[in-house]
Amino acid sequence: MSQNASQNAGQNAGRNASRAGNGVLRVLPWGSGGLGSQDHQRDMYLPAFREHPGFRVVEPADAADAPEAGGLGDAIAETGAQVVCVCAPADERADRIVEALQAGCHVLADKPMALELRDAERVAAVAAETGRVCMPAHHHRFGAAVQAARGALAGGRVGLPWNVQADFLVDGGDPCPQGELVNFGLYPVDVVSSLTGQAVRRVHALAGREPGRSAVLLLDHEHGLTSTITVGRLHGTAGAPGMALHRYRVSGSGGVMDVDANRPGATVRTAAGTRTAWHAPGTVARMLTALHTAIVTGRPPEAGPADALAALRVTAAAARSLALGAPVALDPSEV
Template identity: 30%
Template sequence: MTVAIIGPGTIGAAHAAAWREVGVEVSHLVSRRADATLQDAPNARAVADLDVVLGDPSVDIVTICTPTPTHREFAVASLRAGKNVLLEKPMALSMDDAEAIAKEAGSSGGVLMVGHVVRFFDAYLRVRELVEAGAVGHPFHVRAERMIAPPDTPWWFDEERSGGVAVDLGIHDLDQANLLLGHPIGVRSAATHPLGPVETTVRYDDGGLAQGMSHARMPATTSFATALQVTGDAGVVATRFIGGERPVEEFTVRGAVDAGDAEPAEPTNPYARQAAHFLECVASGTPSAIAPVDDAILALSTALAARDSLRAGGAWMPVS
């Protein structure tokens, strides 16, 4: 089984490392640069023409790591050619594009999964397991934070190409909130700066509430930080990570499940865990149960509502 990566940039490199870790060769890098290389894909051939990959029967999986507006074109073409597709999030920048990709997946022979990699983070998996085990009773509130240093990718700063902080960064935590609380019905967002902090509030159909903070102006010394807290009628589960020279990792449970100060599992590469899961899906020919396409569409709808709320000065927006 071999993989072609479309877009061998920073995220493409993360996927290449993951494929190498799970023992799958990256055979092609699709790029406008004829000299494109990735350290973890030493034998990959750089090609500018996607049709070279789509016409190669030895390529089983296409991993798409390009700017979001290109996702529909590349995903639909790859699925139509019978390839299995691991598509980076956000799935698209419009519901029409997302639904077109999903429709093609439904009619083609390929398996589609959207790379909501946070679903494969050790601590976040542990939070979900504890909530499902009843640690907090009935969950009714989620508080999430995600902070990064400004990316070194120029297109990311163009909201028409990335969706802005509310979409490209915030979608991770909105997806987690949907996973934990159910179906969102309304979204409101406010920001002090285009790069954040962006504060988003989401209401859910059973009365749940989520609050997310997305921020893309962290200093290089603390380039990544994230947190998730789930509160229910019987307790709280929380995790926090702050990167830097002396990383801080916390995991706490106070609730119906007597777990004390629970420690997450031994850290693993979430991209590798995601890749291994996708391989299982491809081998069985079945869609992912961990990261279903319908959930990716719902996360996109929620994120687009957050973006629209920002554009409307903080008005409540429905989730389509």
């Protein structure tokens, strides 16, 4: 992209962002690369953006033939996008996020936001420098049951939490080439962080019976809190992917709270496969509402680069722990 095109992209996006409170936000989908066979852009984000009243999807004129032919900066300049939904391949995702932020756009970033800590740190620095909203797509923290549980915990409903037991198990689907710890691990780690607000200090990871498909994370948090997270992918019982278990049990000094993160929803099994029918806005729709609110109000987003960085530090430490067969301490200065 030329220097003039880059300047125009930044100027256009800046003017558009300044008018964000006056109407619907224009969102540009960029990329369709995920881990393995994933295409979260097609399957999750685009449908949710199109249904959300706060956003309008815009695409370059040549998007049907070559979605990325002209470069991201040119696409931003052409469409006047205010938000970019970045689903570039994982090894280049951080570069595209930084490019969108520096062009003056807000960003929804597919997970993981970056594969390497240094790239996640770079994204966090650019987001802080530009003042744009950069929300990692940790959509499970926005579930109705999780949000209600967080409010109850903050209100002292079970006293001071001392332990969290979590299960995040997906039924069927294509295995992730990088392993399910990389693929799924950040979700329950992020939810536990959202629920308790306590950073992780030490990670001890144990491999499941089939390495790569499942793992158990034994986490030591600040202030004596501990958590045990089982994460992985089952072989499948219904011929189609779906959430098998997503739950949290929080033990506190005054009681125990059980959280079924699949609520309020019902599992629907048909000849075509298995899906969850939500009886309220789903996690992705609620995430987009939080994104829209942060942009138009100027308030800090409920999830930002620091949350993605914190989760990545834990999953990276878990991978080291598996390789070493021993616990791994996190540097307190980085938490």
